Amino acid sequence: MTALEQLTQKQKRIHSLESIAGLLGWDQQTLLPEESSDQRQDQIATMASAIHEARTDSEIGGLLSKLESQTPAPDTKNPADDVGIILRDARTDYDRCTKLPAAWVEQHARLCSEAYHAWAEARKNNDFASYAPYIQRHLDLAKEEAEHLGWGDRPYDLMIDFHDPGVDAATIDSLFSELKTGLAPVLKQILDSPTKARTDIFKGFPVAEQKTFLEEVTASLGFNYKRGRIDISLHPFCSGNGADTRMTTRFDVDNPLDSLFSSIHETGHGMYEQGLPLDSLHNALGKAAGMGAHESQSRLWENQVCRSKAFWKHYEPKFRSAFPTQLEGISSDDLYLAINAVSRNPIRVDSDEVTYNLHIIIRFEIEKKLFAEELQVSELPDYWNAQYKELLGIEPKDDAEGVLQDVHWSGGSFGYFPSYCLGNMLAAQLWYSAADQLPSLEEDLAKGEFENLLNWLRENVHQHGARYHLLELSQKATGQALSPKSLIRYLKDRYLPLYA
């Protein structure tokens, strides 16, 4: 076997182990009997240690060195060919796994577990002070991590790089400040408008019919149910990979739009996975380009496509025939407005696609200042509340509704939030590029036909795997650098006519 074949064999084994661990996690959140989690914790720990062992296998290091030093040397900085792409990713993964001392890994794992419980308690008791030391310890560990990985002077950039390789805080800063400025007048007009969406008009939608309807919608979008499923979990998510994609939703008889749009969102993630090259799931050619790219796919289908007038032109009659009595007194205008409701909401996960971006910008500013030591952890609640007042015009009633709402920091997941908003930007940019190149797009949607759009995304985004990082992907797929301009344009196009 050549060195590359040997490396491939090892990568396949790592991928296989990771996919098994993924199934354990999926099962835990969908089906696991309530008292069986003790065994599941053991199983997850067993797989984690097997994966760690496989990823840090010193033979991988030897193979990488051998492959990197061959003549001509592959360019892994700006790789031009498949092998260069594969090696760049494999090297990053190997170094990140092997350069962290066991003591750090152990401390981090323990802290994650302790901080999660501290966060859950603090949120329950509205007691930020009890949770603050855990955030601080995570910050300290993140900085140590950056030291170990050779990013000592740029710890927050490393955190961002974990989620969106090739993106840094300065880039995000510039994108977000343009977005913030552009969003302000749009949001003002919407919130000042006498038009108010009502989302409390939906009552008594039976779960079985909701399930049938959303399966029909998501299958017609292009989710391949022969290689995937949708089940029920507390929070919707998409796991697995393109070979076996497991997404989830949740049902509320009085909120059918929640499960419908959640499942469409997860379908966007799922179709990205299903569009990655199936024979390369074990290396960078078959991996997603990052969190932002992933989010661009879920958002594009959820928002640009499925909240559009054209989409509902086709689906409103079907929705009404699935729920004839429940929708009886609800006009088409009210339905469409409910689908595109915008409101001031202190909770990120309950917010709409206009205000969502502001929730993210606030979190990014906070993380940036924390890492720059311009903000102390103890100052977080006051800073959070002031920002919400300024940007969203709301004051959380307490910290549980404010700074304590997100789980992310308890797991040391800094640099994760920005991806959501970067995804929104890319989604809008892809949307207008696709529309330019697919003259029948609007018409397709109005006929319930999504194949052209999906094929366009397959060709311009999915097939590339992690060949291009987010910023390169934007350039490659849309011909333009990533920017908030399309997002602002889209939000104006969609929302200003509604909230005139």
Added chain:
Amino acid sequence: MTALEQLTQKQKRIHSLESIAGLLGWDQQTLLPEESSDQRQDQIATMASAIHEARTDSEIGGLLSKLESQTPAPDTKNPADDVGIILRDARTDYDRCTKLPAAWVEQHARLCSEAYHAWAEARKNNDFASYAPYIQRHLDLAKEEAEHLGWGDRPYDLMIDFHDPGVDAATIDSLFSELKTGLAPVLKQILDSPTKARTDIFKGFPVAEQKTFLEEVTASLGFNYKRGRIDISLHPFCSGNGADTRMTTRFDVDNPLDSLFSSIHETGHGMYEQGLPLDSLHNALGKAAGMGAHESQSRLWENQVCRSKAFWKHYEPKFRSAFPTQLEGISSDDLYLAINAVSRNPIRVDSDEVTYNLHIIIRFEIEKKLFAEELQVSELPDYWNAQYKELLGIEPKDDAEGVLQDVHWSGGSFGYFPSYCLGNMLAAQLWYSAADQLPSLEEDLAKGEFENLLNWLRENVHQHGARYHLLELSQKATGQALSPKSLIRYLKDRYLPLYA
């Protein structure tokens, strides 16, 4: 850490890996999307190799030698204490894993896969000759296996020992010939009786209501749904372990008794698993005593308990209230007779609990003769048909309905069939012992109360794990050696009054 603690750690890891592999198998048969089996095959192979590596870890060999040679030496032949029990089982497992050369393991794995496909094809095409060479190769490999494991002169005994440790062909021979003699007049009376059960009287039982009913029944028997589930698969099975027990059933709107009794059968397996000591699932103290013991539990609940008059005294009204219209024209007598239908059926898995034993006896005789070279593989179809004619009075219409009906031999699973019948014997024996010691048993059943019986089984069977092998367990739990007498007595008690 002591040597025993180190061994325990390794056994826990093996158990964890095996339980993960078990979940992959369960998911494959219940939920896996139809085109995702390619990845699942990879995952299963990954886990198989991880398990093999863990079980053949040479450190286990070192630890076992160390523990076996300590002073005083533990008696692992007839162990009196927990450590002896654990070591006996661990030694057997380690030797069986390590003594087989890699070439044998590889050949066996390849043959299993090829023979499975050959069997499926042969059954489809009613073409025994094309499958015969695979059975022969499995026989040859089984004999080689016996050589490697030091059972060279007793290969069939080894096959039996894999399923029921401590049992050998001579013992089974003697038990089965007594059973065959005792069964003949019972079966004759039933089949000669003018009373004929009708099983085609059940029509249009909705699946949702069937599911609700069987979940109520199985929960009331004592299956712990907080540590278990029931889902749907093509063939019912019970997998997982007491920490997370996954059983399955199947539904047919025109055959509600099939899913009900299948799920009760699997509940018997599940409750045995759930009754094993939860803190010892990784060693012999928390493992089942063998296949026969396992089958005794499923059969006891399915047959002795749930086909009884007393059981239906309580459940008939509930069954009727779940399916009022479907059961309208069906009398109590007809219902009870259908539950206890006996007929000549060429197919083992479709047969009743009376004739089932004869199906097994035929297979045991064949296996015994194959290993003794008193029968050639090519002679199997004729021998099979002659035996069916003699013992059951039926002639299979072709080999697909005859010698090709079972998958077992394609996997080299010789010595497996007898366990079913040994389980029937033990079930009946346990039943009469429990009845002797629980004077209110009949009354309990008639009230839908099963706790006393389950507790009796917990105490007399489940809690012992694999401490006692089948024959010892029979002695310990019932005060008597394993014998067909109770089974014959039970079949007479149950069936002769019905088919007078």
